[in-house]
Amino acid sequence: MKIIEITNLTKVYSENGNEVVAVNNVNLDFEQGEFTAVVGPSGSGKTTFLNMVGGIDNPTEGQILVDKVNICSLKSSELIDFRMNNIGFVFQAYNLIPVLTAKENVEFIMFLQNKPKAERAKRSAELLNAVGLSDRMNSRPSKLSGGQQQRVAVARALASRPKFILADEPTANLDSKSAETLLDIMEKLNREENITFIFSTHDPRVVNKARRVITLVDGQVAKDERNN
Template identity: 55%
Template sequence: MNIIEADKIKKTYESNGLSVTALGGVDVAVKKGEFTALAGPSGSGKTTLLNIIGGLDAPTSGSIKVDNVDLAPLKAKALAEIRLTKIGFVFQAYNLIPVLTAIENVEYVLLLQGVGKKERRDRSVNVLEQVGLSDQVNRRPHELSGGQQQRVAVARAIVSEPAIVLADEPTANLDQKTGAKLCDMMRDLNEQKHITFLFSTHDSMVMERARRLIHLIDGKVVKEESKGKK
């Protein structure tokens, strides 16, 4: 069953009267439980594709379905609801809410979904344990290291058990060792909880850990490769 179905996605930007093509007719399908990387150099269209899949941006043409919901006709409010209920986001620069503690950042998503206080707290503690931060729950982002902040971001992304977690170069701001640990952690979550991950990267270490690689160059899919479990 495909969680993501992107069909002939095109995206062009107008800049100073010039038309710049970011995506030139991309077809991507991601199945439930996959651990997939969009690989490619800077400017290849990875982030644009992730933004379109995440309902943050609209394609110039083509269709995109997430968990069988066609995003094209949806308005801003409905797209916000889709992002809240079906998609978890991990950003390159962590992007936690600075005035909330680690557990409050994780709880925030559940709170928006209207989950009750006890369940909210239990689930948040649970995912923070899974990402190895059970002793940092009451710290604010500025009291955590970059790696720890990104783990909180992953916990926030998975706590509501979304259909898919989209991660835009999640290791780009981390050192090699921390990045590798984060990647291993995400892959463990994928294996243990069957959470579908789709992330962009140009880091070979991350690509090595992906089970499926979709190579993008100049806004086009140039190669796809699948790897077995290591």
């Protein structure tokens, strides 16, 4: 089942009076349950592509259908709600709220969704357990390692029950062991829960785990390979 359909996606930036084409006429579809890595050299448009798919950047041309909804035509306020309910984000720098505990960080998006307190507590405990952090629920990010923080970020991304998760270079700041652990957790969630993951990455470990690898060069799809 297709959950993302991208047609003629183009993003043109104006930089010092010059037009820079970051993403150039990309056409792609993503099926439910895919584990996809978007790779390419620096400046190839990976992050811009992911930002547009995630609805936090607007394309210059083209459209993105998420579950048949054209997110490019949504109003700003509608898009925020859409992101909250349909898309999970994992950022390179973890971006946890430092004054909240791991559990509170995971609960926060459910608070934004106005979920009842009991439901928030139950789901956050389940998710932190799933990422192997049931014993660190009440720790603040400053007391967690980079790998643990990124696992909390994955739990947070899953908390809103999104249709897919976008992860922008999730292993870039992690050591090998932490990166392996994180990838294993995400792969397990993908296989067992059928959660769709789309990564932008330089990391060969992520590429090796991915079942689909899309290579962007100069904002265009150079390769789209599937490894089953």
